[in-house]
Amino acid sequence: MSPADADQGAVPLRRTPRQARSRARLALVLRAAERVLxxxxxxxxxxxxxxAEAEVSVGSLYQYLPDRDALIDALAAGYFARIEAAMDDLVRAAATERWEDPVGVLLDAFAGIYRTEHGFRALWFGSGLTERTRAADREHKRRMADGVRRVLLALDMADDDEALAGAGHA
Incomplete structure (x- = not known):
C-alpha cells in the first residue's frame, strides 16, 4: 500500500502519516509485513x-495499524491498487494499439502480475482475509470488470450498452 492509498481511506489507519518520515515508516512496516507473509x-x-521484522517498536506500528486485520487490509489495498493500475495501463494501451488476441493480452498481463505478487497469492490462498478485505475484494472485482469493459470499448469490440455496463455489477 502506498501512503496515498492510506490517505484515501483505503485502509482504516489509526493515524494517517503526514510527514515524509512517518510515511516512510509506514511503508517500511508494510514491506516487512509482506516479507513475513x-x-x-x-x-x-x-x-x-x-x-520485529521492520525493526520498529510494536508501539510505532500501532500508531498506524491498530491490529493484525489492519495489516492484512493494508496489504490487500496495496495489491488491489497495483492490479488496478495495470488494468488502467491496459485500457490506455488498447486505445492506441490493435491487439490480435485481446483475451491473450489480458491473460498474459495478469498472469505476469500474479506470478510476481507473491504476497497477494500468499494472502488469498492462506485463508487470512478479513471481512473488510473480502468486501474490498468484491469492489476490486467490480472495478476490474469495468476495466475489461473499457478495454472492449477502446478496441471497438463492443457497444457501451446496458448489458455491457451491468456485467461488472452482477
Whole structure:
C-alpha cells in the first residue's frame, strides 16, 4: 500500500502519516509485513512479528495499524491498487494499439502480475482475509470488470450498452 492509498481511506489507519518520515515508516512496516507473509505465511502475520521484522517498536506500528486485520487490509489495498493500475495501463494501451488476441493480452498481463505478487497469492490462498478485505475484494472485482469493459470499448469490440455496463455489477 502506498501512503496515498492510506490517505484515501483505503485502509482504516489509526493515524494517517503526514510527514515524509512517518510515511516512510509506514511503508517500511508494510514491506516487512509482506516479507513475513511471503516467507512464513499468513499465520505468522502478527503485529509483534512484523514490528520485529521492520525493526520498529510494536508501539510505532500501532500508531498506524491498530491490529493484525489492519495489516492484512493494508496489504490487500496495496495489491488491489497495483492490479488496478495495470488494468488502467491496459485500457490506455488498447486505445492506441490493435491487439490480435485481446483475451491473450489480458491473460498474459495478469498472469505476469500474479506470478510476481507473491504476497497477494500468499494472502488469498492462506485463508487470512478479513471481512473488510473480502468486501474490498468484491469492489476490486467490480472495478476490474469495468476495466475489461473499457478495454472492449477502446478496441471497438463492443457497444457501451446496458448489458455491457451491468456485467461488472452482477
Amino acid at each position: 511471503v516467507a512464513e505465511g499468513v499465520e505468522a502475520l502478527t503485529t509483534t512479528r512484523v514490528a
